Amino acid sequence: MLLQLSAAELGPLIDVEGESEDTQLTQKLRALHQDIKGRPASPGDIASWNNSIPVVVRALLARGLGGVEVQIEFDLPHTSSAVDLVLCGQRPGTGEDSYLAVELKQVRHASVDPECPVAVDLGYGEGKNKLHPVRQVQRYCDYMKRYIPHLQRIEDPLTGVALLHNARDEHVAALFDLHETAHGWLYTLDDIDRFEGILTSKFTDASGGRAAKALAGGRWYPLRKVTDVARQRSVTGGGLTLLDEQVVAFDRITRRLERAAPLSRVGLELFYDAEAAHAAAPASGRKHVYILRGGPGSGKSAVALELQRELGLKGHEAVLASGSHAYTETLREIMTGSARRGQLAEKRRASCRLYRYFNSFTDASPDSVDVLICDEAHRLRRNSTDRWTPREVRDDDRPQAIELFRAAKVPIFLLDDHQSIRPDEVGTAEYLRELALDHGYSVSVEDLEGTFRAGGSKQYQGWVQQLLGLGTVSDPVGWRSDGRMALTVADSPEQMEQFILERASEGATARITAGFCWPWSNPNGDELVNDVRIGEWHRPWNVKPQHEVPNAPKSDLWSTDRRGVGQIGCVYTAQTFEYDWNGVIIGPDLLFRDGMFRVDRSASRDPGFRGGIEDQVVERCIRNAYHVLLTRGVVGTVLYAVDQDTHNELRRLIPGTIGMQNVDGARPRLTAEGSQLPPAYRTRRR
Incomplete structure (x- = not known):
């Protein structure tokens, strides 16, 4: 206050x-x-x-x-x-x-x-x-x-x-x-x-x-995360509490569904004040596309899951689609994990029906889905063609978004203009708006301006965008704490790891991620390969997709399984998720030179950048990837840069450090030092 x-x-x-x-x-x-x-x-x-x-x-x-x-x-x-x-x-x-x-x-x-x-x-x-x-x-x-x-x-x-x-x-x-x-x-x-x-x-x-x-x-209860509401989707009062613009967006969409019900045959009776929806449904039945745009932690996924949850409680089905494998498989795992004896097969089928991928609608019949909620829509691709697409249809240049527009009676897209991380990802609010208008649909774009991450610090969100040159101003500025979160710099990867492990041992969720600057090997039998090497310190990436290793979570569950703290996560497993403490290793693909942070694509090991991908596309993807990594933390973020000049610049910009302290008479442990540590960190006891 x-x-x-x-x-x-x-x-x-x-x-x-x-x-x-x-x-x-x-x-x-x-x-x-x-x-x-x-x-x-x-x-x-x-x-x-x-x-x-x-x-x-x-x-x-x-x-x-x-x-x-x-x-x-x-x-x-x-x-x-x-x-x-x-x-x-x-x-x-x-x-x-x-x-x-x-x-x-x-x-x-x-x-x-x-x-x-x-x-x-x-x-x-x-x-x-x-x-x-x-x-x-x-x-x-x-x-x-x-x-x-x-x-x-x-x-x-x-x-x-x-x-x-x-x-x-x-x-x-x-x-x-x-x-x-x-x-x-x-x-x-x-x-x-x-x-x-x-x-x-x-x-x-x-x-x-x-x-x-x-x-x-007093202390606060930990922030409910999107996976928490997914686990409680059938519990009255078990969802997330939406605030401000989230409430307006949620209400606009659900009331539109009610008014559209006679035309679309979506029999929805969701609302606490149905007679207040004065406007009649348009006689033409023109399809309306909803776009919700917001930064990291603005509540996009909260709105998506609350929409799906509210519909489910009323006995109606809404499909939640995503371009993120980790997000989709985590939601499926949560749903099947609640199966009682004899229900597993049924739950698994339901989870695959309710949680799908953007490329699942290539052959969908028009209006075959009542409500299609497209979360993480910044990961929409130009088209749905991939290596498994039959040769006879590979030349189909139809945009993937058009398949989603067509398949749904009510299509809803939630996105962040600065989170597309692959060259073929095109999902921005402007792209979707123009595409929808060109195909005769009406469109509304709503902005979610708040944030539920980084202790609710909008200042941190703006600082990250300026650091990475994603906003209108590209000059990095020194971090000045607003008392909502902790931002610190580790002296070494060893120190970062010790700090993150100590937070995890105290009951906090904590992870380390890194830029994609090291090879990512297949497991060596039952062992992960220590691909991420910085001096004498070396650790493995999270498990590769399509592989399983004892005592480590599958890649899709790295962010939510407590065993994930033992591996280094990449942007593909971290995106969408959040954890209390966020360690980020900035690799040599992002260097501080001549007064600003610059991208060196030669240091990236991301296979998506091979071939004739233009430099400006690669630069956009790498900057967006660090934007994702730097904005996963709820309570605090710890940074370390491999390049010495870049690390020195972080030291200059960020006053927070990590030090050994004796806390409450207990044994000494590493703590984040700096002014105005947030209450969620100062007082949390688990």
């Missing part, structure tokens, strides 16, 4: 003094924002601090609740989202810890998207709908209860409200149609007295310091 003070302490800070346009509180918050996040606060943040926070503080003081602690911009665990205010105090009558999450909106007018009642135009002039503020705070509260153990130990400790303190009821009337719950109530300028009533029902005048400390200082 940015700041925590009691309402009584905030009272003197919410007035403007002298010629400044900002309150004393805003001046303080601007300095904290710059210091903690390394960038200036946005105009929207500043306006909220000046105009919105004082409304809440004055309401607390008016009701004699000066002891209530106010946490400003409370960070949600593991994600880039934050609650505007969390009020912490003691509950009347019991004295138990009590909390109120407050989302502040300065809007005066609002309208609801007729096709999606949780997507609203709040008049910000951005040309993009936002998540309904009531649904936003409801999801935030659900998320907090899921990941903060302290909130599960008390009965009904948390309430949520959206406060539109400038708006009159009549000007935002459409927002009241959304169902309210204890985790999400809507208050406007006409409801300030009622809002103050909520405050007195939640808090006494006693100090909220104990409650605030328990909320901000």
